[in-house]
Amino acid sequence: MNSSASEQLAAARQALFDGGDFLGFTLRHPLDSGPGREYILADGTAVQLWQTGILYICPAHSRLSGASLLISSGIHGNETAPMEICNTLVNDILSGDLGVNGRLLFVIGNPPAVNLQKRFCDENLNRLFEGKHRRAAPGDSSEGLRAQQIEYFTGRFFSPAGEVRLHYDLHTAIRASRYEKFAVYPYLHGRPHSLQQLRFLQSCDIEAVLLSNRPGTTYSYYTSRTFDAHSFTVELGKVQAFGDNDMGDFRGIIAGLKNVIAAGPVAGDPKQPLVLKVFKVVEEVIKKTDRFRLTFAEDVPNFTEFPPGTVLATDTDFSYTVKAPGECIVFPNAHVQNGHRAVLMVSPADIAQPG
Numbered sequence: 001m002n003s004s005a006s007e008q009l010a011a012a013r014q015a016l017f018d019g020g021d022f023l024g025f026t027l028r029h030p031l032d033s034g035p036g037r038e039y040i041l042a043d044g045t046a047v048q049l050w051q052t053g054i055l056y057i058c059p060a061h062s063r064l065s066g067a068s069l070l071i072s073s074g075i076h077g078n079e080t081a082p083m084e085i086c087n088t089l090v091n092d093i094l095s096g097d098l099g100v101n102g103r104l105l106f107v108i109g110n111p112p113a114v115n116l117q118k119r120f121c122d123e124n125l126n127r128l129f130e131g132k133h134r135r136a137a138p139g140d141s142s143e144g145l146r147a148q149q150i151e152y153f154t155g156r157f158f159s160p161a162g163e164v165r166l167h168y169d170l171h172t173a174i175r176a177s178r179y180e181k182f183a184v185y186p187y188l189h190g191r192p193h194s195l196q197q198l199r200f201l202q203s204c205d206i207e208a209v210l211l212s213n214r215p216g217t218t219y220s221y222y223t224s225r226t227f228d229a230h231s232f233t234v235e236l237g238k239v240q241a242f243g244d245n246d247m248g249d250f251r252g253i254i255a256g257l258k259n260v261i262a263a264g265p266v267a268g269d270p271k272q273p274l275v276l277k278v279f280k281v282v283e284e285v286i287k288k289t290d291r292f293r294l295t296f297a298e299d300v301p302n303f304t305e306f307p308p309g310t311v312l313a314t315d316t317d318f319s320y321t322v323k324a325p326g327e328c329i330v331f332p333n334a335h336v337q338n339g340h341r342a343v344l345m346v347s348p349a350d351i352a353q354p355g
């Protein structure tokens with residue numbers, strides 16, 4: 001970084017984050033960052049702190065690409081790597097090293113849970129979107145309020161009509177995975193899946209994509225459904241504590257996001273064959289009572305396949321048995337609340353006919 005870049009970075013950090021960085025400032029002000037702060041970079045790019053953990057960046061008019069890009073992280077508080085990735089991108093933008101060619105919003109989802117080093121404080125934030133938070137009484141949970149806030153600012157960000165809207169919601173998983181990096185494609189209500197987007201994800205080292213088969217309450221489903229965004233939940237590997245992440249593990253996604261920030265939507269090379277594995281949902285296994293059990297070990301990786309006839313889950317008056325060859329488990333968690341999904345059963349699919 002040359003001296004003018006480091007001077008700009010220091011001045012921007014002073015104005016926006018009291019001299020710290022985006023992530024550190026957000027965690028020092030987990031509920032409210034105070035009145036709006038703004039800094040204009042030398043090239044005319046405006047950087048505005050809209051709310052705690054919600055940072056809006058808009059280049060000068062002549063460099064608007066017609067795309068708006070939302071990058072979220074920390075929707076689950078213990079998933080540190082995505083927040084470190086966003087912090088790095090923000091620093092590169094503030095120093096001027098990374099030029100911005102479209103409107104951009106960074107969201108750090110759940111700062112109070114990050115400070116507790118927990119997935120959430122009261123309830124899973126990624127089950128509260130698409131208006132689900134409105135069914136909770138006001139003040140019921142800190143996540144309910146935050147989901148409302150995030151939806152409000154996301155709506156403000158995606159309000160200009162006619163833009164290509166992109167949303168990558170970055171996560172890390174609780175357990176190991178046969179495909180370390182994979183994406184969840186929200187249910188599209190009949191809209192086609194974007195092969196361009198899948199090529200882009202493949203170029204970011206994403207190895208598999210899981211096509212959802214029903215409406216959801218995740219942040220990526222909300223932006224897909226409400227704003228017609230190309231939205232994905234992107235799982236980047238295993239949860240680690242701050243400082244334990246090897247940024248080299250995330251080279252692909254960082255390079256891909258930098259490309260989109262600097263050059264607009266990146267199609268990926270259309271000549272490259274689509275090799276990432278595609279899965280469709282076979283069944284959501286719901287935990288009904290406290291007697292619910294998964295029959296396999298806690299450390300079995302995501303996308304592990306079980307042969308037909310295997311009993312994978314039992315409950316008071318219910319069990320789940322693998323029906324067809326190729327069925328794999330994803331996101332197993334026997335500790336969810338009753339009534340919530342305890343494991344997702346998936347099987348290989350064809351993107352052209354996802355079924």
Ligand SMILES: [Zn+2]
Nearest residue numbers: 076079171172
């Ligand atoms: Zn997560």
